[in-house]
Every structure is written in C-alpha cells, then in structure tokens.
Amino acid sequence: MKHRVIRAALLAATAVATLPGAWAGQVPGAASAPDVPISHRDRVYAAEQFSNTVSVTDPADNKLLGVIRLGDPAPGNLSPLYRGQLLVHGMGFSPDHRTLAVVSIGSNSVTFIDTATNAVKRVTYVGRSPHEAFFTPDGKEVWVTVRGENYIAVLDGTTYEEKSRIVVPGGPGMQIFSPDGKYGYVCSSFNPETVVISVADHQIVGRIPQPSSFCPDIAATPDGTQVWFTLKDVGKVVAFDARPPFAVLKTIDIGPITNHVNFARNANGTFAYVTVGGLNEVQVFRTSDFSKVSTIAVGKLPHGLWPSGDGTRIYVGLENDDRLAAIDTLSNAVVATIPVGQAPQAVVYVPGAVPEGDGLKGIEPLGIAGQAAHLALVPSARGSGADASKAPTSVSLFDQGLLQVLQASVTGLEPKRPYVLALASKPDGSGPLEPLAAFTTNPAGSAIVNALGPIRQVVHDMGATPRRYLVIAPGTAAQPGTPVQIQSR
Template sequence: MSGTVIQAPALRGAQQISANDRVYTADQDSNTVSVINPATNKVLGTIALGKPRLDPSADVLGAMYDGEIDVHGLGFSRDGKWLDVIDVTTNAIHIIDTATNKVVRTMYVGRAPHEGFFSPDGTRLWVAVRGQDYISVLDWRAGKEVDRIHTEDGPSKVVFSTDGKLAYVNHLRASRLDMIDVASRRIIKRLPIPEQAGGSSDEAISPDGRDIWLGMPVNGRTTAVVNAQTFRVEAVMNTGPRTNHPNFVTVGGVDYAYMTVGGLDETLVYRRSKTGAPPTLVKTIHNHGHGPHGIWPSPDNTRIYVALQNSDAVDVIDTHTNSVIKTLPIGQSPMALVYVARNTPATSTQNLGRQGLGMRTENLPLRVSGSSGEGTALIRALPGINEVTIGATGLPPNQMFTAYASDGTRTTALMTMMSNEFGRIDEGLSYSYFFANHYTSVILKPGTPPGEHEPGPAMPMA
C-alpha cells in the first residue's frame, strides 16, 4: 500500500485491512502496550513501559521506583507514524514509533492525564489532564509544553473535527462539552450536558463530522449524543452500568454507532439518526469476556475491535454479522484500544517482549449473601500475588459490603467496600494468594468483619 492512509473511523471507500496496520491496547496492570497485526489477528508482543502491578522485584509502590504505573490512554497521528501512550498515575506521555515499536520520547504533565491525541498537522499533542482542569499542548518533538487550555474540571479526552479546525473536550467531573478553536486554542463554546447523563469518560466523533457520542461510566445509565453541527444534545439514552467507549462504522450505506458497556459485558449497536431523532438499538453483542472497554474499527468498516478489561483479551467483531469471530489474549487489564493504519511496512517483533502475556485469569460468579445483587469476581495472576477485582450491581445503595474468599470449608475476608449511590461496586480491588490457597469462590456479604473500621464512600471509576 502506498500514498496517504485514511484512519478509522472512516467513511466508505477507505483502504482495506493491511499487514502494515496495527491494533494497540493500553494494559493498565501489566504496564504494557499490546501490539496486534489485524491482517492475521496475531498478537506480536508487548511494549513494556514499567514493571507489572505489585511486582515484588521492582518495589512498584516504593519511593525509589522510577518506572511507569497505570498505562491507560492511547492516541495516534493521522499519518499513522506515531502512537502516544498515557500513564495515569505517573503522569507520563510516551511517543512510540509505530514502525519500530520504539519509545522515542517521554514527557510529563500535570496530575492524572487520561487521553491524548495528535493535532491534525501532527506537530502538537493535546493531552487531557483529568486530575486537574486543563489541556496540555505539547511540542512532542522538543519534549516541552507550549500551551495550556483551561477547561472545566476533569477533562477526559480531546477529539478533533474532520477538517481539523475544532477540538472537543469532554469532562468527568463537569457536565460540559467544550468546543475549542484549534488555531487560536481558545474555547469558543461550552455545551451543558443534561445532569442525568453525568460525567463523561470517553468520546468519539463520527467520520461524517455530524455526531459526538459521550460515554458516561459514573451513573451507569446513559450515553449522550451531541450534534456537532448545531452543538446541541439530541439524545440521552439508558445504555447500562459502566458505559465506556463509543465508535462508528458504516455498513451497507447505513451509519452505526457502537458502545461498550462494561458492567453488562455487552457491546451495543445503534443505527444513527440523520434527522435528530434518537438512535435505534439494533443489536446487542455479547462479548466473549468481561469488562468491554476500548473500541475501534478498521478503516474499511469490516471489523471492530473491543478491549476486554477483565479478561485480558480483545474481541474481533465482524461488522456485517455483528458477531465475535476471534478473541485474542493480550496484556493485563486493557483499557484504551486504537486501530492505526500505516502505509509502510512495520517490523514484526522488534523492541517487543512478552511482559503481561500468558498470565492466568479466572472470572467467578459473585455469591451475594444476605442482600440483593449480583456480580463477578476477576482473579488475575500478577508476579508474586493475585489481584481480586469485585464488580457488582443491584445492591442496596451506599452500604458496606465485605468480600470473602472460600474453598468450601475455609472463609477468609479479602476487603470491605461501599456500594455507590446507584447500588454498584464498580471495581473493588484486593490482593492475596487466591490460586495458591485453592479458593474456589468469592462471597459478598453486607457489613464489615468484626473489629474492622468502616471505609468511606466509593469513588467513581472510569
């Protein structure tokens, strides 16, 4: 393939899937980027940016650790030559050469950056610093910040209009969508988002430039659809708990939006409206794993890829049948996922390793005792320890619960946590030797173990 590539999401007529292309995931537990060849659906390896979570050989939580923690966000340049990677906890931004898998630049910004994207001309990187209230504009080649665009509290992501003249910023802790003039870097409009939608963690703009869809993980109920031409909210929909990332596909002349719903292990498919009417749900895809999170299509609109946060895998979906045709094991706790089209050959495994691959995971049904509710417990092997992640819905709101590991005869308290105002526990974490102790189930009970102090309220996860 030669000439200019068209990046997804794309209108009809873009180039087909190529062996030059790559699918990437940001793996938060293994602190890696997984690299996939979409032409063969082969996992080529991982790019390690730090040691795995709680690695005993690295003292990851110690004061002398100098690696990265919580690899989370991804973006890319429009020419497909550069990938940016965001580390939420260590505030790092990495630039990776997609031809060689090599990190060519690392920069640091303010507290808890979430997502970043290259400007349309590729000269600047715009990073949403979600722990604060600004967009950091970076001259990535020089490795320095050149501007700050102050926004509402908790900016989550930046997407650019198809013509590159406008940028849109959503917010986790503010019900606003900011429109920014790219040339002047000034906010020119602020759109109120209905309060019932809540804060937004992710957003995507359709390839025709008409729609901006916002994923709302906090209240577990809604997705907002914004008309980018009129800058008005056209729909607020109930999509499910932990609604995560949206993206777009056109099949047979029909425009669709896909939305991952982490709490239901589903990817929803909507027919987009051209008249301002609410979108129509046409398909519910049951993912082949748990916690669907990041999502991105191929430029030719034939495939869409879904990161499965709680199964350490990627689902490959055929968009003509809306069925999962392949599930690929990748690094641990994948969050963002992007498809990057490239027009030159890429080295296959240069600068790649195996960190985070082939680690054991099990998802167990949560046994809720003494209360309403249901959920799952993810058991993930880490170096030297196991991570137990609790997710539950249908609980009484704002109530303490304790999770216990059991082998049928012994019961051991793992952690105490509080359900949120919606009766959910999104991501309760504890660490133990679950597999080595031959535990077989996880039980969730109201209250705290005797002699323990009650914890504070749950924080929203995104």
C-alpha cells in the same frame, strides 16, 4: 507468481500512500477520505493497565505479535526508585500513523512510540493523573486531558514538549476532534459539563450539559455531524450536534459501567458501538435515527474499542478477560478473540502502521502479562439486595509474580450503597469475614473494585493455606452485613 507479488506490493504501496495528511474514511478521520483495507501492515494496539504493557496485534490474521513493555508489575513498581510507567491506560496516534501516544495514569506520563520499530521516542511528564491523549488532525499538537487537574496539556506535535495549557472544567476525561480539525470536544469525569474548544485559538466556544459528572470517553462521527459521550456512573450515552449551537440530540439508557463509544461506517450506514462493562456486551446504534440494531455478547468487562481502516471490523478490549474481541460490523458477530496483556483499557487500530519490514523489533512475548485467573460472584441465597437477573460480577486476579491485582466488575447491587469485598471461610459466605476493599456503588448499582495481595493462593484450593471464598457484603469493613454475592466456583 512474479506478477502477483508486484501487484500486491503496488496495492500495499497505494494504501500506505493515502495515509500521510489523511486519516481514512473511518474515525478519527473524515468520511470523504478513502478507506484502507485490512493488511499485515496494520496494527491493533491495546494499553494494558496492570501489566504496564502495550499489546501489538496483526489484524490480517488476528494474531498477537507481542507486547511493548513500558513498566513492571507489582510490587516492583511500588519502589521509590521505580522508573518505568505505571497504570498504562490511554492511547492515541498521529495523522501519519507513525507515532503512538500512550498515557500512563500512575506515572503522569505520555510515552511516544514509533509504530514501525516499537521504540520509545520520548516520555513527556504532565500533571496529575492524565487520562487520554490525541493528536490534532493536522498533527501540530497533542492534547492531553489531565484528569486530576483542570486543564488540557497542549504538547508540540513534533518535539512532544508541553507548550501551553487550556483551562477546562475540573477532571477532563477524554478529548477528540472534529474531522476537519476545527473543534476539540472535551468531556469531564468530575463535573457535569462537556466543552467545545476552538483548535485555532484554544478558546471555549460551546458547553453541553452532562446528565452526570463521570464521562470517560467521547467520539465524533466521520461525517462531522455528531459527537457521542458515555457516562459510566449512570449508564447512559449522550449524542449532540457537532456544530454550533452544539444541541443535545439524544440521551440513551445503556446499562451499568458504560465505558467507551466509537463508530464504524460500512455499506449499511454509520453505527455507534458502545461497550457496556456491567453486561459484558457491546450495543450498536444507527446514528441516523439512534435506533438500537444489535446487542453483542463479547466477554467480561468490555472497555476500549476502535474500527479497522475500512470499517469492516471493530476491535474491543475485554478488561477482565485479557483479550481483544474482533467484531464483523456487517454481521455484528464476534469473529475472533486474541490474547493480550492484563486489563486492556484504550484500544486503537492504526492502518499502515508498519510501512516495511515485519514490525517485530522491540516487542516481547506476553510472559507474566498473560497470566490471570478468572472468577464470578453470584447472588447469595442468604443475603438480599442482589439482582440475580443482572450479569454476574466478574473477578480477575492478574498475576504480578507472587501477588495478584484483583479487579471486580461489580453489578446487580443497590445503588449508592456501601459494600465490602471480603474473604469468607465457607462457600455460602457464613462465618467471620476478612475485608479486602470497601466501596460504594454508583447510581446503576455497580462499581469497579481493586485489591492487591496473594489472593489466588487462598481462593483456589491449593492445599498450602485454608481456602477462602470471595464475597460481597453490605456495610463497612468494620461492620459488614450478610453477604449478598458469593463466589460461584
């Protein structure tokens, strides 16, 4: 028994010893680096937008350990005296695996968290609506895409203070680096252009056209040959050569609400995993020939994803299911689902995040962050213009105490048309409508729609108020038409 314990300790120490200065054989590191087997020292983190939490999961047994609470739910976070973080969304981590960088869109901040103690080390405030942050491979800088403006905020990798800015096309959505640290790749959410930046001198050295202007995510292969980015509005993914002249290699039609892309390397090769929120699935492509090898049903509105340190699993945040899905990359089957906070966005897997101890300090139970109700909207027999062949529109009502944040992942509608999410007094959507939110669909006939209020109390039969039913109708809040989607239950 004693020898087994000593051997296990030596193996764990060896795995951890490979971490400083070398990521692993998976993204965001180089293919030549050693893989890190899954252990209780690893952590999976998810940034949760409506509970303002970061969930902490042990991948060895796929168990949620708790959450790091960075802010409060509504309406407390609407106060002018509110000091917490708001809309926790983006996430990156340092090359030594000891620091998380967590971006909060609504409070314009990057929170740096010690992975061993879960303690906040510093909060750095940047420009309007940052989206993602990541360390350069040498750990000397942190690049933050300030999506509400036209620059990358460059922070010192040790002090976390902003030291310079890199001007890029307006609305930078996400950045990632080549495994050798030579290039930074930055896609745009507001302009149809991705740029390549020399990390050494912060100069733009390449430009790649985007088929549309809404790119939320970008990733580089560990072998340093390809970069892929997603286009959420038109449902495509683009792969281009990671080296000059950065030529486009392939454009692939994916599906509505194409969210994030990432890579896993295993015995069968290197594969791109793409989350398709409007279809509630992950699509898998071989990077050698861009062929699709699998489609995996995972749950409602898959968003961020990241591979384990050995590439045997990939973890996916299910935004409208409040869960993580763990996918076995050899079988491409979901092997576990883990409850997390409300509306997980970015997900990262950090091998060796906790070098010693149980890593439970500073985390709390889920509490209200784990409370939500889930509904679906299906095509109405009375309306027209809704496609019954598409995945149903999913609706989550995230509890914020007496209020809920409503989020609808709307699919199956006419593209580029105005619609209204509303309450109807009858199950078939007939009668007067009470508008909740107006929206316009994207070119794929989809949209993400939000509202805030005591909605659960009226769409469930709770006896206290006349029941209402969620519907979607074409037109405007002032003049809604006949509902084309109605609440299924």
